[in-house]
Amino acid sequence: MKSLIYLMPVAISLGLAGLGAFIWSLRSGQYEDMDGAAQRILLDDERTQPKDNGAT
Template sequence: MTGLVVLIPIALALGLAGLAAFFWAARSGQFEDLDGAALRILIEDDDPIP
């Protein structure tokens, strides 16, 4: 029972930290161009690597 007293606040703190990290990433523009990274691999380089 005493383990739950310790683990529940830790789990809540980690969940809130993850939620805060998600909102920070969304506000800073990390999710703006989702298709660009997927299509960038299809672009051919002009100079081939020797």
């Protein structure tokens, strides 16, 4: 039971640290564009045509 004296503050502080990290991620805009990356991976890249040097 003496170990609870040490474990409870550690558990509460870890929970508060996780909550703080979550709130920070919300405020910094980490969840603004949830579909953008999923859509970008499906789109084709624009292909560039090779330059014609006039050689035939």
